Amino acid sequence: MSTTSAYMTVRGIDIDVIHKEIKHLHIGVYPPAGRVRVAAPERLEDDQIRLAVVQRLPWIRRQRKELQDAARQSTREMVTGETHYVWGARKRLRVVARPGRAHFEVEGTRLVLYVAPGSTAEERRTYLERWYRAQLREKLPTLLSEWENRLGVSVPKWTIRRMKTKWGSCNRESHAVWFNVELAKKDPASLEYIVAHELTHYFERGHGEAFTKRMDQHMPDWRKRRDELNGMPLAEERWES
Template sequence: MSIASAYLTVRGLDIEVVRKDIKHLHIGVYPPAGRVRIAAPLRVDDDQIRLAIVQRLAWIRRQRIELQDAARQTTREMVTGESHYVWGVRKRLKVVERPGRANVEVDGDRLALYVAVETSADQRRRYLERWYREQLGAVVPDLVSKWEHRLGVTVPKWTIRKMKTKWGSCNRDTHSVWFNLELAKKHPDCLEYIVVHELTHYFEGSHGGRFSTLMDRNLPDWRLRRDELNGAPLAEEDWEV
């Protein structure tokens, strides 16, 4: 029988701890983001768990790096059979050449891209990016509205952009917020994390202790969401927040 999960932070790593009626402690690192989970005997206290983590820290970090390297995507050539991600789920691209307007549809585990004959890879990429922008644009308003209400703030303007170094950005003077187009490829929990992250900057500009306290209060699992986002399959760039 297991007890409810708890979380410990050790050397900057957020560790999920589940206590069970078992004899030995087990450490696991799980895809896609390198989530670390420990199953610990009921008799083992937090200090003993921290010591076990420190002793295995090098191994844990190697496992996380290997998972992230395995998830990294190469440049997309926009041909049938490639892997593309939609809200954190891998889809196989199916390119269908036909007359008429370009269109993108999710068909089970396939992402169907309908284009004119002999459309270039760059054109196909632009069509898909436009579709990703539509997907992101369809869900951001409700999320922003939800957190405006919870945090007691107003977002006068938000924009979707292609950004090379950030998942999101906030102008504290104008309260304008920008979201990275790549977020449409990540799990929805990651998008919500970015919304809360950027709106929290209305109250605190840095990422120091006060910022963490506000995030803990409003989105307790934000560190796990952050790690999932930063460990998710990447395109050609590396983003972190």
């Protein structure tokens, strides 16, 4: 089955568009960031796809809200036995209470937190986020340098943030780039995809044909990385058009 990929933005929501040899249009909302993907028949034009998305915006927004509500409800207690992800690998948390500075160590399939006795769950969550940020700060300089050289650009400033609906973002005027702290949970290939994606925006504002062509040139497997990063949809609807 042949496929082609494109992007569009509808009412402030970024949409991945995949053209396939199918009869009906499908709209999916993917966790954890609420990425929206449309699988569309090859015959449909962009205006037809945009109209279908606009007509389904209330449904799309409900699904994205469910994702955000679920994220708030699934706050981790940071106790021994919980599962956490580190660079795409599932780790079982072990909490060791002992005096001294709080820190994490990866020991095989375990993520070990050494923390002072009496620490609260909120304090442990704060330690984990700081550790995730440190993991990103360790990997990003090398990746950014590699892609700066590959694309012939310069990244004057980059920041790690917690973002609800995006894996990354960039300012085309200042060339500043932001990365979602959640990327430390994903496979390193996903982090490289986001680096390439955001730096490609230095040249192309939107996600149209020119953007896709640049991504194809510099990262031929970017679609596979994108799909693995976004995972399975929270919900999917078929839309007959």
